Amino acid sequence: MGVADSDVQTRIGHETPLDAARLWTDVLDYVRPRVSREGFETWLTPTRGCSLSSSVLEVEVPNSFFADWLSQHYSAEVRAALSSVCQREMSVSFRPRESMDTGVLIKRAPARRPVAKQNGYRLQPHLSFENFVVGESNRLAVAAARSVAERPGASYNPLFIYGGVGLGKTHLVQAIGNLALASKPGLKVYYTAADDLFVELIQAIEKNTRIEFKNKYRRLDLLLLDDIHYLVGKERLQEEVFYIFNSLHDAGSQVVFTSDRPPQDIPALEGRLASRLGSGLVVDIQAPELETRIAILKQKAAMDHAELPDDVAYFVAARVRTSVRALEGSWIRLLALASLDDRPISVALAQEALKDLVREEEPADHNRIIKVCADHFGVTVKDVTSGGRTKQLALARQVAMYVLRATLSLSLKEIGGLFGDKDHTTVMHAIKRVGNLKASDPAFAARLEKLSQGISRGEPR
Ligand code: ADP
Ligand code: MG
Numbered sequence: 036m037g038v039a040d041s042d043v044q045t046r047i048g049h050e051t052p053l054d055a056a057r058l059w060t061d062v063l064d065y066v067r068p069r070v071s072r073e074g075f076e077t078w079l080t081p082t083r084g085c086s087l088s089s090s091v092l093e094v095e096v097p098n099s100f101f102a103d104w105l106s107q108h109y110s111a112e113v114r115a116a117l118s119s120v121c122q123r124e125m126s127v128s129f130r131p132r133e134s135m136d137t138g139v140l141i142k143r144a145p146a147r148r149p150v151a152k153q154n155g156y157r158l159q160p161h162l163s164f165e166n167f168v169v170g171e172s173n174r175l176a177v178a179a180a181r182s183v184a185e186r187p188g189a190s191y192n193p194l195f196i197y198g199g200v201g202l203g204k205t206h207l208v209q210a211i212g213n214l215a216l217a218s219k220p221g222l223k224v225y226y227t228a229a230d231d232l233f234v235e236l237i238q239a240i241e242k243n244t245r246i247e248f249k250n251k252y253r254r255l256d257l258l259l260l261d262d263i264h265y266l267v268g269k270e271r272l273q274e275e276v277f278y279i280f281n282s283l284h285d286a287g288s289q290v291v292f293t294s295d296r297p298p299q300d301i302p303a304l305e306g307r308l309a310s311r312l313g314s315g316l317v318v319d320i321q322a323p324e325l326e327t328r329i330a331i332l333k334q335k336a337a338m339d340h341a342e343l344p345d346d347v348a349y350f351v352a353a354r355v356r357t358s359v360r361a362l363e364g365s366w367i368r369l370l371a372l373a374s375l376d377d378r379p380i381s382v383a384l385a386q387e388a389l390k391d392l393v394r395e396e397e398p399a400d401h402n403r404i405i406k407v408c409a410d411h412f413g414v415t416v417k418d419v420t421s422g423g424r425t426k427q428l429a430l431a432r433q434v435a436m437y438v439l440r441a442t443l444s445l446s447l448k449e450i451g452g453l454f455g456d457k458d459h460t461t462v463m464h465a466i467k468r469v470g471n472l473k474a475s476d477p478a479f480a481a482r483l484e485k486l487s488q489g490i491s492r493g494e495p496r
Pocket of ligand 1: 360
């Protein structure tokens with residue numbers, strides 16, 4: 036019988052392909068939680084384990100562009116997975132599916148993104164100032180960061196950089212470390228994130244190596260401590276961080292902090308660092324404006340040796356506003372799709388690449404939001420967007436700014452532009468005021484909630 040025959044063949048004659056597929060699935064299961072979801076779906080989902088020898092697992096990938104990308108970006112994770120799921124030494128070879136291997140992009144040099152390798156200072160060389168695009172949204176932070184990198188301990192100490200997720204904080208502190216080290220090779224630099232520090236501290240407590248732990252940090256010339264909002268609610272970690280910070284500060288060593296919120300929103304920190312933050316500088320990074328987003332996309336494309344036409348850059352940048360990380364994700368998605376389908380990078384392709392990633396934002400969205408807010412306060416759009424100064428108008432305008440920020444994640448500058456070119460500090464003040472009102476006045480909070488629901492239901496038009 037045909038069915039029985041093939042069944043036997045599968046088990047006996049074709050045991051190898053079956054094992055290859057299963058092994059690769061195990062590897063993928065191991066890798067999945069360790070990489071970004073988007074990266075996994077883009078690069079690893081279209082792959083398949085296809086043959087297995089005693090020491091090599093061959094994996095079929097859509098084309099050679101994928102093979103290059105996977106080797107450059109995922110080999111560390113794949114290696115770790117293999118050593119976890121295999122009993123013996125194994126390596127992986129990515130084999131492009133021949134029939135598809137004719138793409139335009141693919142014939143170009145493979146992407147030369149530096150591999151995210153860390154050195155003893157836990158710095159990644161490609162996170163440099165050269166690769167960081169400067170715009171209005173981050174100009175001050177970049178200037179401060181450069182100054183600290185050029186004269187650690189002598190300009191702003193500590194430097195405190197805050198901003199939303201994916202806006203470049205880690206990149207910027209890594210750039211400080213890289214530049215400082217390049218100018219003074221002997222400098223004792225160390226980068227760590229607060230959650231890693233926590234793990235290290237726990238281990239030091241378990242292994243009774245607290246002294247070594249303290250000494251390691253006390254000896255530094257430059258400590259880059261990322262994501263210190265993680266300290267909230269962790270008393271023990273706070274103690275250690277203050278100890279480390281104080282001894283470094285007393286010794287004139289430089290400390291740089293990053294956080295997703297300003298120091299005053301981390302109460303434990305504010306209280307204890309307050310006097311010393313005074314001798315330093317607190318700077319924020321805002322979401323990049325359209326021009327900066329376009330420049331960032333262009334820079335990412337250049338790093339990948341790919342051509343990005345202006346209209347496509349504009350199309351993507353106009354739609355992906357929330358973070359640089361999201362922008363980068365969209366670009367990678369676009370690049371993968373171009374290579375997969377062997378199509379040039381065009382607006383049509385971008386439309387396809389972005390359709391699951393971002394909600395299409397109608398250009399008219401912000402107008403509608405302003406209209407809903409104006410209606411809610413019984414004033415006209417014109418009153419709200421021009422300079423009228425009555426109390427009611429001011430509040431309507433501030434609420435509109437708040438809602439625009441919350442729903443469309445427009446940059447402060449973009450919001451200011453919608454209200455007769457208001458300064459970004461005015462917009463920031465408005466958003467803060469509405470946030471405070473919302474926190475202190477339940478009736479106002481309820482009104483705001485109702486307003487937001489009206490906006491998400493798309494009414495009134
Ligand atoms: P954060 O630490 O603020 O969450 P990251 O520093 O990790 O954000 O940045 C997210 C990604 O965006 C990184 O790949 C980073 O290199 C990139 N990025 C952020 N800002 C810029 C910029 N101004 N120019 C170029 N790349 C940027
Ligand atoms: Mg970060």
